[in-house]
Amino acid sequence: MLLNFWPMNDSMLPHSDSAGTEAAADYAELAGVYKACGDALRLEILRVLERNAYGVLELCSIFDVKQSAMSHHLKVLAKARMVEAQREGNSIFYRRPILAGDDSAELARLQLYSNLDLLPLTTDTRDRIGNVGEQRAQQSQAFFSRYAEHFQAHQELIAEYPLYATPVRDMLQQQLAGEKVNRLLEIGPGEGAFLEDLSQMADSVIALDNSEEMLQKARDFADARQLSNVRFIVGDTRSALEQSVSVDVIVMNMVLHHVASPADMIRDCAALLRPGGMLILSDLSRHDQSWARESCGDLWLGFDSTEISRWGAQSGLAEGESIYIGVRNGFQIQVRQFLLPKNGNRALTGEAACQSEGSATSTHPSHCNL
Numbered sequence: 001m002l003l004n005f006w007p008m009n010d011s012m013l014p015h016s017d018s019a020g021t022e023a024a025a026d027y028a029e030l031a032g033v034y035k036a037c038g039d040a041l042r043l044e045i046l047r048v049l050e051r052n053a054y055g056v057l058e059l060c061s062i063f064d065v066k067q068s069a070m071s072h073h074l075k076v077l078a079k080a081r082m083v084e085a086q087r088e089g090n091s092i093f094y095r096r097p098i099l100a101g102d103d104s105a106e107l108a109r110l111q112l113y114s115n116l117d118l119l120p121l122t123t124d125t126r127d128r129i130g131n132v133g134e135q136r137a138q139q140s141q142a143f144f145s146r147y148a149e150h151f152q153a154h155q156e157l158i159a160e161y162p163l164y165a166t167p168v169r170d171m172l173q174q175q176l177a178g179e180k181v182n183r184l185l186e187i188g189p190g191e192g193a194f195l196e197d198l199s200q201m202a203d204s205v206i207a208l209d210n211s212e213e214m215l216q217k218a219r220d221f222a223d224a225r226q227l228s229n230v231r232f233i234v235g236d237t238r239s240a241l242e243q244s245v246s247v248d249v250i251v252m253n254m255v256l257h258h259v260a261s262p263a264d265m266i267r268d269c270a271a272l273l274r275p276g277g278m279l280i281l282s283d284l285s286r287h288d289q290s291w292a293r294e295s296c297g298d299l300w301l302g303f304d305s306t307e308i309s310r311w312g313a314q315s316g317l318a319e320g321e322s323i324y325i326g327v328r329n330g331f332q333i334q335v336r337q338f339l340l341p342k343n344g345n346r347a348l349t350g351e352a353a354c355q356s357e358g359s360a361t362s363t364h365p366s367h368c369n370l
């Protein structure tokens, strides 16, 4: 056999220009994504992270694996940017990153997530996730049972009540334009201070709180003010759904950072709303003041506005007005409005548009009216 040994010229050599280098990096990144996902357990971990962030030990208990093995899997997934670490005080939680989908690796990640989300969780995994959620909820409930008597002092360490209650009330009044709604639900009324305003805006109001002690305070407040159209339910949004509660408006002030799975709570809110209904929530923007976990029983150190947008969009809610309020002690409060479309279409709306968080108060107009 004859072999040709032609002299090599430049065009035969691999490209060394910058476009070529960039493309090579893109291929390498894409390969990294698929490589990291070439493992059944890692895929199941990603599946579990669909709606919630978990710590390493929580994931160990969900999958019954040793901490060293779980840490290794998370490291591989984090390197491929399939998960990201989120610091909550001394603890690290892992979650899916919010992706822009603007290059092939990002598109591959999004595609992998949506394929995974078509798969059901095993009954065992679902039960163990339920146990983790239960432990988180108990931790939060225990705090409010213990500190019900000193609630206000704890709350004011972060933000004084009028700071968020006033914009929430104004937003509600503006939307209702003097009309009363039929049914309104307040989740986590605490001592009940907002019930007085709410009872004037609706024919009937439900106050839902998973702490018996806090709900008793709200009951006492309503009795003292003779608020005759308020009824009380001990429990969470799951209990309300089980009792077939269906309302026009839901309000929750400073509750979301106390709940085991904020994404699930927003999804439950969407299910509790009648078509055309509205959810208004106020909560903290993401912060790093970890003392709030100990002193105020916070499970989460606030939220990125994009996270809340994503949970709303995943629940079929359209985004309305947002207000961001800077607090002198370094906290920022976000007041967010979401609307369930009138046709009751709870179809997923995909990733929500990201909103920038300003340090001062900022607003953008609502697109829908009640």
Ligand SMILES: C[S@@+](CC[C@H](N)C(=O)[O-])C[C@H]1O[C@@H](n2cnc3c(N)ncnc32)[C@H](O)[C@@H]1O
Residues within 6 Å of the ligand: 140, 144, 155, 161, 187, 188, 189, 190, 191, 208, 209, 210, 211, 214, 235, 236, 237, 252, 253, 254, 255, 258, 259, 260
């Ligand atoms: C920080 S307090 C806010 C109270 C009141 N909204 C305010 O702004 O003054 C949080 C309240 O939410 C309640 N809560 C926490 N997790 C809850 C859940 N999963 N379901 C219902 N209520 C919850 C607590 O018991 C507490 O009353």
